[in-house]
Amino acid sequence: MTAGGGLAGHRARLHAEMERGGAWPADSPWLREAFAALPRDRFAPDRLWRWDGGAYVPLDRADDPDGWADELYSGAHSAAVTQLTGGLPSSSLSAPSVVADMLDSLRLEPGHRVWDIGTGQGWTAALASWRAGPGLVVTTEVDESLAASARARFVAAGLTVEATAGDGTAGGPPGGSPVDRLHATYAVETVPWSWVEAVRPGGRIVYPWGRLGHVALTVADDGQSATGWVQGLAQFMGDRHGPAQAGTGTAAYAAVRGDAEPETGRALDRDPADLDDWNLRFALRVAVPHAVLLTAPDADGTNAWIHDGHRSWAALAARGSGVPPLLSQGGPRRIGDEVLATWTQWEELGRPDLYDYGITVTPDAQWAWQGDPATRPRWPIGQRGPGADLTAGAASARALLKDEAPE
Template sequence: MDLAERRTALDRAMEARGYWPERSPWLREAVAALPRDGFAPDRLWRWGGRAYVAVDRSTDPGGWAQALYAGVDEPAVTQVTGGLASSSISAPGVVVDMLDSLLPEPGHRVWDIGGGQGWNAGLAAWRAGPGRVVSTEIDPLLADFARRRLAAAGLEVEVLTGDATTAGSRERFDRVIATYAVERVPWTWVEATVPGGRIVCPWGRLGHLALTVADDGRSASGWVQGLAQFMADRTAPVPTAAGPAGYNTVRGDGPAATERRIDRELAPLEGDWDLRFALRVAVPDAMITTGRDEEGINAWVHDGRSSWASLSAVGDGTTVLHQGGERRIGDELLTAWTAWEDLGRPEPYDFGVTVTPHRQWVWLNRPDTDGPRWPIPDAVAGVSRSQ
């Protein structure tokens, strides 16, 4: 299958999944005019089971094309640093969903944050027009690559090298879009957006937001728009790893502080992303890993610092909870789980976020009521912003 056939297959797959948004028909035209292979480097990376393996266009053009067009929900890893993926061309479905949430119009001034290879900025420029998009990328090599690819596509986009998370911008934009996640939306992004403007950014480890800046510029608020995972911001502290390695680091080899049996089946922790999102809101520093054995679903939880919990299936529908550390993070998780059930099992799209200069919080159903709210902490230990 050549590249033209893969582009057609991607277009049809997006259509079959309902990923082309009705309110933004321009996106389908833009993706056709600016295919992702025009912004991909000649070396991509695929996961080989134990480590990332290079796929070079010159020696394996078919494998390279397959890695780039793996599917509507599959990103293409473009850079590996220290054995970890450090940059990618995001999955087509995610790129389209976020740009649809941004609602850019011709003539809008757009700030693209975390520009990577330039595809996202190129699509935004196709919509906004020549000279209307500024893209900021912290990696000088990636920024230079994006400049060249955007110029080759005939697009007039200003590409800056710098850290947009902390530095902000002296300009004011109608639209701001970031392609790496933050635990807290930087206030500098709100300051860089005109009143009534929109900010779209990945938040936490699971979803992305679309915020509208208030008319007085003193706050921004909006809904969760979709679920996706993003890579780490390079300026953030390296977090304690998720998964078994991170758990073992925090757990250590000392005895548990408490042990008890609970009447709770853990299967929803494995595949119910509505639940996982709600737990992320209520216990933002909890890293959860699940696994199966002959007794059922087990879970391991830690906070990246000192507190841990293990939930082990017994085989009769009950679970044994062991905990240790400064806090009882297992009890926190179970309390949040029960609260989510009592609220009617809301979906991620029922949640939203409000940002002010000094406070941020998550709300459920309506931002302007006294309904459930969860503060977003100033810092989440063990958790990085993600790109």
């Protein structure tokens, strides 16, 4: 089988997998047609990168067309790495299910003007153009070589899409006119106010939020705020000019802890296995945004390791049936206590799922909220950096439960 002859089969299998998994959004039936008209392979470079367990290795279309196609269509929930920088992924074709979910969240209609930020290979901008219409999508890419490649793909696909090179995080849309929709394909922890200013009142902004989740905001009628709900659990590469995100593997935890001995330790009355609940994980992502969590089972049960990418760490160790797990931690902040306080808060709030959270953005502040943007608990965004002294985390959590501002 060659990649050219077998691509139709790969496309069909992807569409079938999306169907079986309920990944085609019911409110955006146009996405099925757009995916068929503009298949993923038409926007993929001739070299992809596959993780072999130790490093990323190249897959060249000319040398291994089957392997290339297999990697590109490895699954509805799988991204394909298209560029490395310093040995790490710096651009990718996002997972098809996530692309569909985010474009559905955009509530895109024919005639909408769209600013797509983070062009990459150009696939999402192409899909948006299929829906909005010719000349209504402009896309911005910080990497000039990627922008140039995307321009060529748009022309080859018969699309009228403007692709510009620039930093979409720092500026506004080319031309300066307000747009109806803004779609970002790289993660930011805080929304640049220029994005809100770029969108007309009533328009929507869809973006990946930091290391976990994507959000859809609606700009207020007066243009002085934007607010909206979490839409899903997507994980995207971060803004290239933003602060580096802490590593998520065991090596990152080991680097933070080093050879430090625990400074505190105590038995726990809860099971670290519960930390595999993604709704709880999202609550932790909201309230303890710099905490990186890993879990893994062994013969005694599920263990958990937490770090902040700086100097603080915690371990929740299973010790077998009938023996309570042990919490040990060290560093300038008691990050294990922060996680436990948030865990308790989440239970007291009724164990809300991730879709019960939202974000509000104003010129001066941003915050996440649960349940209701005006009356329910809220957490500031972007006001605390890694390594901050957050030993008052438990008190803050209790105060937020009472809709009070912690000191």
